[in-house]
Amino acid sequence: GENVEQHPSTLSVQEGDSAVIKCTYSDSASNYFPWYKQELGKGPQLIIDIRSNVGEKKDQRIAVTLNKTAKHFSLHITETQPEDSAVYFCAATSSFQKLVFGTGTRLLVSP
Amino acid sequence: NAGVTQTPKFRVLKTGQSMTLLCAQDMNHEYMYWYRQDPGMGLRLIHYSVGEGTTAKGEVPDGYNVSRLKKQNFLLGLESAAPSQTSVYFCASRSTSNYNSPLHFGNGTRLTVT
Numbered sequence: 001g002e003n004v005e006q007h008p009s010t011l012s013v014q015e016g017d018s019a020v021i022k023c024t025y026s027d028s029a030s031n032y033f034p035w036y037k038q039e040l041g042k043g044p045q046l047i048i049d050i051r052s053n054v055g056e057k058k059d060q061r062i063a064v065t066l067n068k069t070a071k072h073f074s075l076h077i078t079e080t081q082p083e084d085s086a087v088y089f090c091a092a093t094s095s096f097q098k099l100v101f102g103t104g105t106r107l108l109v110s111p
Numbered sequence: 112n113a114g115v116t117q118t119p120k121f122r123v124l125k126t127g128q129s130m131t132l133l134c135a136q137d138m139n140h141e142y143m144y145w146y147r148q149d150p151g152m153g154l155r156l157i158h159y160s161v162g163e164g165t166t167a168k169g170e171v172p173d174g175y176n177v178s179r180l181k182k183q184n185f186l187l188g189l190e191s192a193a194p195s196q197t198s199v200y201f202c203a204s205r206s207t208s209n210y211n212s213p214l215h216f217g218n219g220t221r222l223t224v225t
Contacts, residue, residue: 009151032211043115043201043216044154051211089153098169099214101146103153 002027004092006102013080014110021105023090024072030092033066033073034099038087047088048075080109113137117202117217124192124224132187132220134202142205143185144169144214145177147198154201160185192224 003026013019025033031052036044050057050064050073057064061080066073077084090102115136124130134143141162146154156169160179174196176188185204189196199221203214 004153006153034211034213036214041218043203043218044214045216046213049211049213098144098156098159101154103151 002030002092002100004090004100004102006090006105008105009103010106010108012108012110015080015082017080019077019080019084019107019109021075021088021090021107022072023074023092023102024070025092025100026071027092028068028071032093033064034091035062035064035075036089036091036101038089038104040086044089077107080107082109082111085109115202115204115215115217117200117220119220120218121221122223124189124222126193126224128192129188129190130192130222131189132200132202132222134185134187134204134217135183136185136202136204136215137183138204138206138215139182140204140206140215141182142207143179144203145175145185145187146201146203147171148201148219149198157187157200192222194224196222197224198222 006023034049037047038044061078063076087104091099118133144159145157155171158177160166163182166177178186199219201219202217205212
């Protein structure tokens with residue numbers, strides 16, 4: 001089955017800096033890659049996703065890139081703000097169309 | 112429109128006790144899921160349902176049972192709780208089998224088994 005690895009586990013940046021979180025996946029048949037943000041005490045919420053026929057997608061300050069050959073995808077957050085502090089999860093579809101999640105990255109943005 | 116509601120929010124059990132976690136969604140979603148979240152392990156799928164009256168095993172189903180008697184409700188049961196089941200449990204739903212429809216999560220149930 002699918003296996004998703006996520007790095008780093010924690011990431012500290014200064015407000016205004018960029019943050020990058022990377023994930024790799026194992027199943028070459030996976031074709032959908034969402035990113036979820038989890039704030040303290042809440043459930044994860046979808047922030048952006050990308051499909052296998054697209055190499056990059058942007059939504060304001062966040063972007064996701066996908067390299068299908070290398071089987072890795074990344075989340076990029078520019079001009080970070082304190083409200084970006086949260087745990088971020090990447091995910092990929094398994095062969096049975098169930099999402100397999102990475103282990104999460106705790107992002108801390110310091111003012 | 113409440114979305115996905117989980118009850119209770121917190122619970123402490125003793126080893127061997129049983130309990131049921133309730134998930135309710137008001138979005139008329141067909142698909143519902145139960146995940147557990149543990150430090151350093153992300154979200155792991157316990158059981159899921161593709162419609163009323165149907166359930167299926169996920170990645171870590173042992174020690175849990177589920178039921179989907181009504182479309183809007185998905186129950187997760189622990190028959191004999193063990194300390195290894197201490198975790199935060201999340202319910203999620205989505206509208207179709209389309210893999211790129213987003214999951215909608217509840218706010219979780221924190222369970223401690225002593």
